[in-house]
Amino acid sequence: MTCIARISASRKIGGMYKALGEVLKKLRIKRGWTLEYLTGQLGDIRGADSSGIQRIEAGKKKAPLELYVALATAYELPLSTLIAMAEQIPGAIDDASVDEEESLIASYRAMEPSQQSVFRELGKVMARGKGLD
Numbered sequence: 141m142t143c144i145a146r147i148s149a150s151r152k153i154g155g156m157y158k159a160l161g162e163v164l165k166k167l168r169i170k171r172g173w174t175l176e177y178l179t180g181q182l183g184d185i186r187g188a189d190s191s192g193i194q195r196i197e198a199g200k201k202k203a204p205l206e207l208y209v210a211l212a213t214a215y216e217l218p219l220s221t222l223i224a225m226a227e228q229i230p231g232a233i234d235d236a237s238v239d240e241e242e243s244l245i246a247s248y249r250a251m252e253p254s255q256q257s258v259f260r261e262l263g264k265v266m267a268r269g270k271g272l273d
Contacts, residue, residue: 158199159226160208165197167215181214182207 168178175190182188187196187207195201203211212219248259 156223156226157202159229160222161197161199162229163222163225164193164211164215167217168197171215178211178214182210185210 168175175193179188179190179193182193185207187193187201187203188210192201192203196203196207208222209219212222215222248256251259
């Protein structure tokens, strides 16, 4: 993965976790569940305590996949449905970043092979300098 792709992916993932948290909180409130009731439904899964769930709902904590699956199961939804719901929240997917990436990719493809080589090397240097390599 290139430096630019890693930075962009990181931004998108952050927005998605926040959106997932919003969806999870809305589902819990809609059902009238307290954090304590929900954690009781989840059992002994790591991070399934009231504090952890509250941080996940606020978008401040990324949970292990096992916990997202358990949450989806508690709400009687497939995990894919939770993700699809989260994708509908503005900001979950940074459309501006997608447009910038597409423009950058188009510019790269229009370059001569020698220019592409220089561009790739520049990306490697930038990745090393940012600790992304």
